[in-house]
Amino acid sequence: MLMLALDTATPAVTVALHDADGDRTLAAAHQVDARRHGELLLPSVDRVLNEAGRKLADVTDVVVGVGPGPYTGLRVGLATAEAFGAALGLRVHGVCTLDGIAYGSGLDEPFVVATDARRKEVYWARYADARTRVGEPAVDRPAELAGSGARIGVEIAGLPSVGAGAVLYEDVFRGVRHDLPADLSARALARLAAERLARGEELLPPHPLYLRRPDAQVPANYKVVTPR
Structure with missing residues (x-):
């Protein structure tokens, strides 16, 4: 192959x-x-x-x-x-x-992968090890991840973190592994x-995992200029 x-x-x-x-x-x-x-x-x-x-x-x-x-x-x-x-x-x-970034880290302990989602947000997911994701990927603002009272903040607190999103928001992802690739x-x-x-596993179809709407939007007051 x-x-x-x-x-x-x-x-x-x-x-x-x-x-x-x-x-x-x-x-x-x-x-x-x-x-x-x-x-x-x-x-x-x-x-x-x-x-x-x-x-x-x-x-x-x-x-x-x-x-x-x-x-x-x-x-x-x-x-x-x-x-x-x-x-x-x-x-x-x-x-x-995110699974690919996690796999490339080679970590054998729980950790977080976060990439830059722009709009002051990150795409992120938790992993039990380099091959095992815990839950589904998500998109959130770093401010919503921080704080002892935040649901997600409790989940990522103290964990090693990998990825450009973690590097960008190091005040939230405090266990950044700078020795590992960010992308x-x-x-x-x-x-x-x-x-x-x-292993006989079925991979995902080649369909985009956006998690949110695109930046480009149709104007709310769009004016039709073609003849009826």
Whole structure:
């Protein structure tokens, strides 16, 4: 199984080509630029394939991070993955982006993953260890997470934390592990997907996990200018 993994749910545009049968990453690319997902993704895929000496036609499976993530960036990776699947008849699998970050941490104790959701919010989830999420991902304002009386504050108090959201709001996520990557690596995403598939687990469909409405909204007093 030759697996192409990609994710654009965070400021990182990350791509990896993974040989699931040999359990090794053949090539990977990683760039952080929150405003250029659409420009960087396909050149990154091309670079990874060239470095590995493979062609897109050699790929059997595509793994894509489904978020949660901001609407504009997240849809770039998902649309690309589904386009590859439709054009080449590839199997397309989804994996929660927070799960990929958790897996890449390698932690074997309870911890929290948090990414920047913009709008002064974070996407976050709790984990029992690097492979086991506790509950569903959520989106909240850091101020709502803080405080001894906050329901969520009690849940995350004192736990190690990983991710760019935790780094950004270190006054709330006080156990930030600065020694661990803040963004997702497609290497970790691919290895996690390969492990789950090897165990016979069913992965997520490649559908976006937004958790909230997009920033763009139809104006409330929209004026119709076309003739009736």
